[in-house]
Amino acid sequence: MSYLSIFFQYAGQYLKTRLTYRADMLVEIFSDLLFQAVNLIFILVVFGHTSLLSGWSKDEMVFIYGFFLVPFAIFGAFFNIWDFTDRYIVKGEMDRILTRPIHSLFQIILERMELESLFGVITGLGIMFYSGHQLGLSLHWYDPFVFVLLVAGGALVYAGIFVALASIGFWSDSKTDIMPMMYNIGNYGRYPVNIYNRIIRYVLTWILPFAFVGVYPSAYFLGRDEWYGYAFFTPVIGVIFFGLSVVFWNYGVTKYRGAGN
Amino acid sequence: MDYIIDVKDLRKEFTSHSSRSGLKGAFRDLFTRNYTIKTAVNDVSLQIKKGEMVGYIGENGAGKSTTIKMLTGILTPTSGLVRVNGMNPHKDREQFVRSIGVVFGQRSQLWWDIAVQESFRLLKKVYNVPDEFYNTHMADVIKTLGIEPLLDKPVRKLSLGQRMRCELAAALIHNPPLLFLDEPTIGLDVLVKLRIREFLKEINAKYGTTILLTTHDLSDIEALCERVIMLDEGQIIYDGALRKLRENWGEGKQIQFAFAEEATHAELQSLTQGHLVLWEQGGNASNWTASVENNEDIISAVIGRVVGAKKIADLKIVEITTEEIIRNIYEEGVIRNG
Numbered sequence: 001m002s003y004l005s006i007f008f009q010y011a012g013q014y015l016k017t018r019l020t021y022r023a024d025m026l027v028e029i030f031s032d033l034l035f036q037a038v039n040l041i042f043i044l045v046v047f048g049h050t051s052l053l054s055g056w057s058k059d060e061m062v063f064i065y066g067f068f069l070v071p072f073a074i075f076g077a078f079f080n081i082w083d084f085t086d087r088y089i090v091k092g093e094m095d096r097i098l099t100r101p102i103h104s105l106f107q108i109i110l111e112r113m114e115l116e117s118l119f120g121v122i123t124g125l126g127i128m129f130y131s132g133h134q135l136g137l138s139l140h141w142y143d144p145f146v147f148v149l150l151v152a153g154g155a156l157v158y159a160g161i162f163v164a165l166a167s168i169g170f171w172s173d174s175k176t177d178i179m180p181m182m183y184n185i186g187n188y189g190r191y192p193v194n195i196y197n198r199i200i201r202y203v204l205t206w207i208l209p210f211a212f213v214g215v216y217p218s219a220y221f222l223g224r225d226e227w228y229g230y231a232f233f234t235p236v237i238g239v240i241f242f243g244l245s246v247v248f249w250n251y252g253v254t255k256y257r258g259a260g261n
Numbered sequence: 262m263d264y265i266i267d268v269k270d271l272r273k274e275f276t277s278h279s280s281r282s283g284l285k286g287a288f289r290d291l292f293t294r295n296y297t298i299k300t301a302v303n304d305v306s307l308q309i310k311k312g313e314m315v316g317y318i319g320e321n322g323a324g325k326s327t328t329i330k331m332l333t334g335i336l337t338p339t340s341g342l343v344r345v346n347g348m349n350p351h352k353d354r355e356q357f358v359r360s361i362g363v364v365f366g367q368r369s370q371l372w373w374d375i376a377v378q379e380s381f382r383l384l385k386k387v388y389n390v391p392d393e394f395y396n397t398h399m400a401d402v403i404k405t406l407g408i409e410p411l412l413d414k415p416v417r418k419l420s421l422g423q424r425m426r427c428e429l430a431a432a433l434i435h436n437p438p439l440l441f442l443d444e445p446t447i448g449l450d451v452l453v454k455l456r457i458r459e460f461l462k463e464i465n466a467k468y469g470t471t472i473l474l475t476t477h478d479l480s481d482i483e484a485l486c487e488r489v490i491m492l493d494e495g496q497i498i499y500d501g502a503l504r505k506l507r508e509n510w511g512e513g514k515q516i517q518f519a520f521a522e523e524a525t526h527a528e529l530q531s532l533t534q535g536h537l538v539l540w541e542q543g544g545n546a547s548n549w550t551a552s553v554e555n556n557e558d559i560i561s562a563v564i565g566r567v568v569g570a571k572k573i574a575d576l577k578i579v580e581i582t583t584e585e586i587i588r589n590i591y592e593e594g595v596i597r598n599g
Contacts, residue, residue: 002389005386006386006387009382009383009386010383013372013375013379013383016375016379017374017375092368093368094335095330095335095365095368096365096368096369096370098333098334098335098354098358099333099334099335099358099361099363099370100358100387101355101356101358101359101387101388102355102387103355254337254351255337256335256336256337257275257336258326258327258330258335258336
C-alpha cells in the first residue's frame with residue numbers, strides 16, 4: 001500500500017532531521033519522562049494515605065496508569081494537532097496540504113509526527129510489568145494480541161476526540177482553550193471510573209470516552225471480570241469515534257475558507 | 262473544442278458576522294448575529310485551451326486568489342460549474358491534484374529544515390513518480406533552472422530567488438499538464454524574474470503545459486501571456502488579447518518633464534490650456550508628467566508652451582505602459598466610448 005510506503009519515507013526523513021538536532025531530542029525525551037514520573041508520584045502520594053480507593057489497590061492504580069501511557073504515547077506521536085487551527089488554518093498551511101494527492105488528515109499526521117513520544121510506550125510497559133509482578137498477574141499466550149487491540153482502541157479514542165476538536169477550526173478560527181481543557185479531561189481516564197459520581201462516569205464512558213483509554217482495557221488484564229464487557233468494547237468505541245471524527249473532518253474540509261493573502 | 266479549464270457561473274460567497282459596538286452590542290451578538298455575505302467571486306465564466314498561457318490580473322481583493330483556490334480544489338465553490346482537466350476539483354480532490362502543479366509565491370511547498378533534494382524525494386513519493394521518469398525529467402528541470410548547486414542545502418538557507426526556482430521545480434516533479442502560479446515573481450530581482458520567465462516559456466513549448474498566472478508585475482504578463490483575464494470586484498471585466506488592450510487603450514503618450522525649479526499643478530495647467538492634458542506630479546515638485554493624445558501637433562504644442570515658460574533639466578517622451586492602461590481601466594471601467 002502506497003500510504004504505508006509514504007509513511008516510512010516521512011518517518012525516515014523525520015529521524016534524519018531529528019538526529020541532526022540530537023540535543024533537542026534528548027531534552028524532549030527527558031521532559032516526557034519527568035512528566036510521567038510526576039504523575040506516578042501523585043498516585044503514590046494518594047496511596048500513602050489510604051490503601052484502597054473504591055476497591056482498587058495501589059498496584060492496580062499504578063498498572064492502569066502504566067497501561068494509559070501506551071495508547072497516550074501513540075496518540076502523542078502521531079496526532080500532534082492541538083495547534084491545528086493556528087498552524088494550518090490561520091497561517092493558511094492548509095492550502096498547501098490540499099494541493100497534494102494524499103488525504104489531508106494523513107498528511108498532517110505525517111508532518112506533525114513526534115516519534116520520540118513513543119518512548120512512553122517503554123515506560124508504560126515497564127510500569128505495567130512492575131505492578132503486574134507485584135499483583136502476581138500471569139500472562140496468557142493471547143494477552144499480547146489483546147493488548148495490541150486494546151491499545152489501538154484507546155489511541156483511536158484519543159485521536160477521534162482530538163481530530164473532531166481540530167475540525168472545529170474549519171468553521172471558526174478564533175482562539176479557544178478547548179484543547180488544553182480536553183487534555184485535562186483526558187487525564188481522568190487513567191483513574192478507575194467508579195471513584196467518580198454517576199454523571200462523570202457516564203460522560204467518560206459515552207460522551208468523551210477517555211475511560212476506554214485507561215481503566216476499562218486495564219480491567220481485562222487485572223482480571224476484574226465485572227468490567228470485561230467494557231474492556232472488549234474498547235476497539236469498537238475507538239473505531240466508531242475515530243470514524244465519526246474523520247467524517248466530520250472531511251465535511252470540515254469542504255467548509256475551509258482559506259487564509260487571506 | 263476541449264478546454265483544459267472550463268468554468269461556468271462560478272461563485273464564491275463568504276459569510277462573516279459583523280459585531281455590534283459596545284458592551285450591550287456584545288451581549289446582543291451572543292444571541293442574534295448580523296451576518297454579511299461578501300461575494301468574492303461573482304459568476305465568473307472562462308475557458309482555457311491546452312497550451313495557453315493566461316495572465317489573471319486584478320487588484321488586491323478582486324477575487325484572483327479565490328478563483329485559483331477553487332480551480333485547484335482548495336476551496337469549495339458556492340455555486341457554478343468547474344471542470345479542470347476533465348475533473349471536478351473539490352470532488353475528486355486527491356485524484357485531481359495529480360494533474361496540476363501549484364506555486365504560491367508567498368507560501369513554500371518545500372520542507373523548511375531539510376535539503377532541497379530530500380524535499381523533492383518526498384514529493385516524488387507523494388506523487389508516486391516512477392524512478393526512470395523522475396531521473397530524466399527532473400535532471401532536465403534542474404538543469405534549466407540552474408539549481409544543481411542548491412540541491413543539498415536546506416530550504417531555510419536559500420535566498421528568495423533560489424527558493425522560488427526550487428519551488429517551481431517541485432511543482433513540476435510529476436510533470437503536470439496544467440500549472441497554477443500565484444504571484445511567482447513577487448519580491449524577486451530582475452535576473453531571477455527573467456530566468457523564471459524563460460523557463461516557463463520553455464516548458465510551455467516543450468510539454469505544452471498550460472499556465473495560469475496571477476501577478477502584480479505586469480511585465481511578467483507582457484513577457485509570457487498573449488491573453489489576459491482582468492478581474493474587478495469578483496467579475497471578469499476583460500478577457501482577451503493583451504495586444505488588443507494596448508491598441509484600444511494605449512494610444513496616448515506621456516511627456517516627462519524635469520524642471521529646473523519647482524512647478525505647481527495650476528501653473529502647468531494654465532500653460533497647456535486648450536489641449537487635453539493630464540498633469541501628474543512625479544517624485545518631487547519639479548518632476549511632472551503630462552499625458553496627452555498620440556498626436557504630433559499636440560505633443561509639439563505642449564512641449565513648446567511648457568519649454569517657453571519654464572526652464573527644463575530633462576525631457577522624455579514615452580508610450581503609456583500596460584500598467585497605466587490597467588490602472589486607467591480600473592479607474593474608468595473597461596467600456597469607453599469612441
